[in-house]
Amino acid sequence: xxxxxxxxxxxxxxxxxxxxxxxxxxxxxxxxxxxxxxxxxxxxxxxxxxxxxxxxxxxxxxxxxxxxxxxxxxxxxxxxxxxxxxxxxxxxxxxxxxxxxxxxxxxxxxxxxxxxxxxxxxxxxxxxxxxxxxxxxxxxxxxxxxxxxxxxxxxxxxxxxxxxxxxxxxxxxxxxxxxxxxxxxxxxxxxxxxxxxxxxxxxxxxxxxxxxxxxxxxxxxxxxxxxxxxxxxxxxxxxxxxxxxxxxxxxxxxxxxxxxxxxxxxxxxxxxxxxxxxxxxxxxxxxxxxxxxxxxxxxxxxxxxxxxxxxxxxxxxxxxxxxxxxxxxxxxxxxxxxxxxxxxxxxxxxxxxxxxxxxxxxxxxxxxxxxxxxxxxxxxxxxxxxxxxxxxxxxxxxxxxxxxxxxxxxxxxxxxxxxxxxxxxxxxxxxxxxxxxxxxxxxxxxxxxxxxxxxxxxxxxxxxxxxxxxxxxxxxxxxxxxxxxxxxxxxxxxxxxxxxxxxxxxxxxxxxxxxxxxxxxxxxxxxxxxxxxxxxxxxxxxxxxxxxxxxxxxxxxxxxxxxxxxxxxxxxxxxxxxxxxxxxxxxxxxxxxxxxxxxxxxxxxxxxxxxxxxxxxxxxxxxxxxxxxxxxxxxxxxxxxxxxxxxxxxxxxxxxxxxxxxxxxxxxxxxxxxx
Amino acid sequence: xxxxxxxxxxxxxxxxxxxxxxxxxxxxxxxxxxxxxxxxxxxxxxxxxxxxxxxxxxxxxxxxxxxxxxxxxxxxxxxxxxxxxxxxxxxxxxxxxxxxxxxxxxxxxxxxxxxxxxxxxxxxxxxxxxxxxx
Numbered sequence: 146x147x148x149x150x151x152x153x154x155x156x157x158x159x160x161x162x163x164x165x166x167x168x169x170x171x172x173x174x175x176x177x178x179x180x181x182x183x184x185x186x187x188x189x190x191x192x193x194x195x196x197x198x199x200x201x202x203x204x205x206x207x208x209x210x211x212x213x214x215x216x217x218x219x220x221x222x223x224x225x226x227x228x229x230x231x232x233x234x235x236x237x238x239x240x241x242x243x244x245x246x247x248x249x250x251x252x253x254x255x256x257x258x259x260x261x262x263x264x265x266x267x268x269x270x271x272x273x274x275x276x277x278x279x280x281x282x283x284x285x286x287x288x289x290x291x292x293x294x295x296x297x298x299x300x301x302x303x304x305x306x307x308x309x310x311x312x313x314x315x316x317x318x319x320x321x322x323x324x325x326x327x328x329x330x331x332x333x334x335x336x337x338x339x340x341x342x343x344x345x346x347x348x349x350x351x352x353x354x355x356x357x358x359x360x361x362x363x364x365x366x367x368x369x370x371x372x373x374x375x376x377x378x379x380x381x382x383x384x385x386x387x388x389x390x391x392x393x394x395x396x397x398x399x400x401x402x403x404x405x406x407x408x409x410x411x412x413x414x415x416x417x418x419x420x421x422x423x424x425x426x427x428x429x430x431x432x433x434x435x436x437x438x439x440x441x442x443x444x445x446x447x448x449x450x451x452x453x454x455x456x457x458x459x460x461x462x463x464x465x466x467x468x469x470x471x472x473x474x475x476x477x478x479x480x481x482x483x484x485x486x487x488x489x490x491x492x493x494x495x496x497x498x499x500x501x502x503x504x505x506x507x508x509x510x511x512x513x514x515x516x517x518x519x520x521x522x523x524x525x526x527x528x529x530x531x532x533x534x535x536x537x538x539x540x541x542x543x544x545x546x547x548x549x550x551x552x553x554x555x556x557x558x559x560x561x562x563x564x565x566x567x568x569x570x571x572x573x574x575x576x577x578x579x580x581x582x583x584x585x586x587x588x589x590x591x592x593x594x595x596x597x598x599x600x601x602x603x604x605x606x607x608x609x610x611x612x613x614x615x616x617x618x619x620x621x622x623x624x625x626x627x628x629x630x631x632x633x634x635x636x637x638x639x640x641x642x643x644x645x646x647x648x649x650x651x652x653x654x655x656x657x658x659x660x661x662x663x664x665x666x667x668x669x670x671x672x673x674x675x676x677x678x679x680x681x682x683x684x685x686x687x688x689x690x691x692x693x694x695x696x697x698x699x700x701x702x703x704x705x706x707x708x709x710x711x712x713x714x715x716x717x718x719x720x721x722x723x724x725x726x727x728x729x730x731x732x733x734x735x736x737x738x739x740x741x742x743x744x745x746x747x748x749x750x751x752x753x754x755x756x757x758x759x760x761x762x763x764x765x766x767x768x769x770x771x772x773x774x775x776x777x778x779x780x781x782x783x784x785x786x787x788x789x790x791x792x793x794x795x796x797x798x799x800x801x802x803x804x805x806x807x808x809x810x811x812x813x814x815x816x817x818x819x820x
Numbered sequence: 821x822x823x824x825x826x827x828x829x830x831x832x833x834x835x836x837x838x839x840x841x842x843x844x845x846x847x848x849x850x851x852x853x854x855x856x857x858x859x860x861x862x863x864x865x866x867x868x869x870x871x872x873x874x875x876x877x878x879x880x881x882x883x884x885x886x887x888x889x890x891x892x893x894x895x896x897x898x899x900x901x902x903x904x905x906x907x908x909x910x911x912x913x914x915x916x917x918x919x920x921x922x923x924x925x926x927x928x929x930x931x932x933x934x935x936x937x938x939x940x941x942x943x944x945x946x947x948x949x950x951x952x953x954x
Contacts, residue, residue: 741928744889754884
């Protein structure tokens with residue numbers, strides 16, 4: 146009896162000890178969690194860095210706890226990153242070692258940390274409190290941390306516009322994606338309307354020769370370094386099939402007629418052609434031996450690329466050949482365009498090209514039929530729509546949600562050399578897409594280092610879901626309508642939007658947005674400028690071409706500008722209702738000198754080359770605009786270099802009054818071209 | 821109560837675990853080597869946009885517009901200059917311009933155009949332009 150009771154007591158003792166241990170496991174695990182030692186370290190570091198006893202005590206009394214940011218507007222996300230990264234908004238922790246370091250100041254830090262949390266920019270698993278889980282360092286992590294080199298991908302989650310201020314890498318990536326035409330094969334939210342600028346291939350048989358097409362298909366960039374067409378790494382057999390197919394395609398009747406008529410014309414005068422070429426400033430878009438803007442084809446071998454008749458017909462009406470082209474239709478006379486082509490034929494030739502590079506190819510029907518199939522299976526139709534029916538589905542995979550893909554879900558194929566991360570996979574896909582396995586269709590673009598990093602950043606910004614409404618940035622501007630009718634036709638003909646911006650639309654070649662052009666420049670100046678556009682900014686290499694716009698068209702355009710493209714905030718007469726002393730031009734001149742305006746602006750014989758010369762300012766600028774500009778240039782275009790001097794109204798008006806006195810003598814008037 | 825319990829537990833497993841618990845906090849996850857930090861990238865962007873045209877890409881005062889300016893812009897790549905000026909002095913000259921700090925008015929004041937954060941990023945970037953002797 147006694148031994149039994151003793152036994153029972155022992156069992157009871159042992160089980161209670163075991164039970165105690167079992168009970169203790171969970172709190173013990175919690176006690177040894179990594180974040181506790183990190184917080185302990187933070188406390189010590191803070192105490193040692195504190196600049197006052199009070200501050201040191203505050204660090205000392207900091208309780209050990211899990212910290213979190215609750216983003217009510219962002220799907221009720223919870224970010225516990227600040228549990229370890231306690232110093233993110235603590236100036237004492239500037240340049241401290243990680244994880245304690247203060248967050249660098251950006252557009253959203255420290256101001257928006259409470260609203261936006263951490264994972265909305267950095268990705269990662271906000272709820273986790275263990276490092277590996279929070280940072281998502283495992284291959285099957287649902288949300289790995291975005292590598293710091295691509296951190297601007299985070300900006301792109303909310304900022305879906307092409308240009309994102311303070312995110313140069315992201316903006317560059319998005320621009321490269323547009324330029325490379327990725328949206329033609331891949332769908333991305335917001336780019337459903339994208340149309341490739343690639344020519345529609347509707348006149349190949351009368352444009353060029355069989356040998357040229359073969360060489361082009363082999364390596365487009367070798368033929369034209371400005372080309373955006375990638376290398377499809379085609380086999381010689383495929384090249385032959387595709388070339389035969391392209392030559393078998395019927396030529397549009399009206400194009401064939403125009404080309405035939407043009408090739409029958411008498412040859413032009415190459416000497417005058419050269420003059421027309423330089424006056425027209427073709428290299429504001431094209432290049433000649435690499436000199437020029439490079440957004441349009443290299444021209445130094447153009448006469449070995451296309452027949453004389455095609456060149457002539459194309460220059461006269463590029464839009465009939467290629468409706469999407471950015472090339473304007475110049476107002477050349479028949480003889481001027483003939484002279485231009487004569488100039489091309491005398492100088493812009495590939496003198497090393499094989500004999501007969503422009504000889505037509507005699508089509509083999511069997512090869513052509515195979516070529517037709519290859520044209521479809523390679524996805525050529527995505528960019529070169531030859532009118533084979535409408536494209537219902539994009540050729541390549543949907544890229545929406547790429548930034549949220551788990552590394553474990555990606556096919557690394559043969560690339561066992563890569564880190565199993567989304568960024569490494571995307572980088573390799575861009576630089577060598579065919580290296581993953583045989584039979585992949587994405588062509589090689591040959592993106593290099595920085596460009597790849599920029600594009601990867603832009604691709605990682607593509608989330609599977611759009612961010613909640615509360616996080617949509619306020620739109621940068623409202624689209625300004627482009628007038629229709631006769632004016633719309635002129636804007637189309639001269640392709641104003643290839644270079645200029647109107648509202649949120651337009652290209653990036655010109656530095657002069659036209660959105661408020663009517664409030665900015667005087668009508669008569671504009672008429673003259675449209676007819677003979679001289680250089681407003683001597684530093685710029687891309688200059689407005691002289692389109693040979695006839696006076697009646699220039700007047701129509703100028704009138705449209707002065708009536709549509711105005712801003713009600715810009716007064717016609719800024720001096721109205723102001724004291725007469727505000728019109729003191731002599732005082733304005735003194736301000737012009739004392740503020741160093743001549744560092745950038747030429748007046749008379751001296752001054753810098755950076756801003757527009759102001760010698761003839763009063764012929765060009767409306768005083769209301771000048772005044773508003775001086776009050777804050779960045780209000781009119783965010784990236785304007787002219788600094789805001791913080792002028793008072795009086796000083797800005799006096800400067801305006803001074804600029805109003807600047808009028809060029811006839812000898813100083815810019816001149817160029819005739820008419 | 822909870823506290824003493826924890827203490828007991830800590831004592832029990834001290835031998836095994838105390839080392840781990842005292843380990844220094846881990847260094848940041850090794851990120852891909854960034855060529856420039858985000859702050860420096862912002863600084864470089866701002867520098868290239870607003871400053872480079874006079875001060876030159878490498879800060880040597882040899883930008884395109886420099887030859888129009890008398891006096892010429894300063895050579896930042898000069899280690900002696902870098903040593904002489906504090907960050908605060910550089911930021912002040914950017915903010916108030918040449919005229920503001922008793923130098924040439926041809927250097928405009930940027931305080932109304934750039935934010936304080938942008939200015940300190942530019943200063944940070946200018947510091948990287950110092951010419952390091954081989």
